[in-house]
Amino acid sequence: MIEYPWKVFTKLASKFILCDGCFGRQFSLLAPGIDKWELGHSIKTALFLCALIQHEKNGKRGSFNLLKALAKSGFGPAIAYLRDRCGAVMEVEPCYICGTDIRQALEKTVVSVTERLKTVEVRTFKSGSSLSSSLIRREDEVKRTLKIPWGESIKNFINSYLDHEISKSLKISTDVDEPDVMFIVNPFNGDIKITLFPLYLRGRYRKLVKGISQTRKRGKDPLSSVEGMIASVLVPETGAADLTFHGAGREDVDALMLGNGRPFVIEVREPARRSLDLKALERKINEAFQGKIEILGLKYASKKDIRRVKILGERVNKVYRAVIKLGREISEEELRELQNRVNGLEINQKTPSRVLWRRGDRIRRKKIVSAKLNLVDKNTLSATLVAQGGTYIKEFVSGDSGRTTPSLSELLNTTAECVELEVIDFLGDL
Numbered sequence: 303m304i305e306y307p308w309k310v311f312t313k314l315a316s317k318f319i320l321c322d323g324c325f326g327r328q329f330s331l332l333a334p335g336i337d338k339w340e341l342g343h344s345i346k347t348a349l350f351l352c353a354l355i356q357h358e359k360n361g362k363r364g365s366f367n368l369l370k371a372l373a374k375s376g377f378g379p380a381i382a383y384l385r386d387r388c389g390a391v392m393e394v395e396p397c398y399i400c401g402t403d404i405r406q407a408l409e410k411t412v413v414s415v416t417e418r419l420k421t422v423e424v425r426t427f428k429s430g431s432s433l434s435s436s437l438i439r440r441e442d443e444v445k446r447t448l449k450i451p452w453g454e455s456i457k458n459f460i461n462s463y464l465d466h467e468i469s470k471s472l473k474i475s476t477d478v479d480e481p482d483v484m485f486i487v488n489p490f491n492g493d494i495k496i497t498l499f500p501l502y503l504r505g506r507y508r509k510l511v512k513g514i515s516q517t518r519k520r521g522k523d524p525l526s527s528v529e530g531m532i533a534s535v536l537v538p539e540t541g542a543a544d545l546t547f548h549g550a551g552r553e554d555v556d557a558l559m560l561g562n563g564r565p566f567v568i569e570v571r572e573p574a575r576r577s578l579d580l581k582a583l584e585r586k587i588n589e590a591f592q593g594k595i596e597i598l599g600l601k602y603a604s605k606k607d608i609r610r611v612k613i614l615g616e617r618v619n620k621v622y623r624a625v626i627k628l629g630r631e632i633s634e635e636e637l638r639e640l641q642n643r644v645n646g647l648e649i650n651q652k653t654p655s656r657v658l659w660r661r662g663d664r665i666r667r668k669k670i671v672s673a674k675l676n677l678v679d680k681n682t683l684s685a686t687l688v689a690q691g692g693t694y695i696k697e698f699v700s701g702d703s704g705r706t707t708p709s710l711s712e713l714l715n716t717t718a719e720c721v722e723l724e725v726i727d728f729l730g731d732l
């Protein structure tokens with residue numbers, strides 16, 4: 303028997319009434335592989351045997367006090383011994399730290415969490431605990447008084463217990479970085495806060511007709527947006543609360559999005575189901591909105607992809623096809639000259655006046671990487687433009703009352719208006 307721990311065992315048992323779990327975890331580091339209740343109970347058993355022998359031998363006062371303390375902490379053999387041999391009936395007192403029996407409290411918590419999570423599909427979780435300040439104070443007092451160097455904090459103890467037991471009961475694993483669900487519990491008052499994290503999906507969309515916005519607009523039919531159409535299928539399929547759509551930039555309501563489509567990330571909020579047949583889902587959306595939108599390459603994604611998709615929208619070049627009405631007729635020669643000037647042209651765009659109400663006013667420097675211009679008739683142009691991500695094409699054409707400069711209108715010294723606009727290719731992917 304090592305003298306030092308034995309002294310601490312005796313002191314702790316005499317000074318504080320602790321349940322087996324709270325007693326055992328004060329010595330976690332001494333015996334890391336042993337269940338803390340078993341450890342607490344075993345130490346109490348050893349203390350009881352020594353006290354009993356001493357008491358039998360010489361009726362030592364100190365031993366009697368230790369026997370009393372053990373009995374008060376609910377240690378059965380001490381209760382029985384004091385009752386049968388000394389005629390002393392001892393009342394069991396609540397644990398000084400946790401106020402109850404920590405094992406029962408934790409077992410109840412595991413049952414409640416398991417019950418609450420039964421109806422949702424989660425694959426990973428993270429657990430935590432929120433304990434009352436008075437409990438933390440009592441825990442600190444025990445630590446401070448006896449300066450036990452082998453203890454495990456109650457929070458750590460609760461969290462590792464929950465990690466272990468919840469993994470077992472729900473057959474899911476822990477993930478501290480990107481869990482499907484997080485719960486914060488207080489096992490001593492029954493509080494359980496559950497946060498279901500979103501499910502992330504990514505893919506590309508094509509928009510085949512005009513009049514469809516990318517995201518839902520207040521007061522407008524949700525099915526007149528790509529987001530709303532996807533939600534109408536995906537929300538019921540996943541049993542989710544709702545979803546949020548994040549596009550790699552956006553095109554105008556009346557511009558088509560063709561080619562291989564524009565990348566997007568979807569954040570499905572509070573989903574009940576996460577294992578999805580993505581191919582079948584994609585088919586279902588495409589069949590429901592045939593001729594309007596088309597979804598391609600639906601895949602699982604992560605939270606990080608939201609940021610990546612936003613950056614992609616800003617950085618990647620897009621290919622546009624535009625039909626442009628001019629305020630005057632131009633010659634083939636002027637057209638060739640215009641094309642030479644537009645190729646590789648750098649422009650300064652102030653936030654367009656039409657979106658100024660929802661975006662900050664700032665100047666963006668953008669580049670028209672290349673341009674191919676053709677005359678449809680003497681004052682109508684057909685243009686294929688490759689432009690840097692985030693370029694406002696309509697404003698590059700019209701000049702937006704001088705807010706974009708130079709513009710086609712400025713270069714030709716006449717009015718110019720984009721009457722048709724299509725994104726025919728998005729030159730990048732996540």
Ligand SMILES: [Zn+2]
Nearest residue numbers: 321324397400
């Ligand atoms: Zn306790």
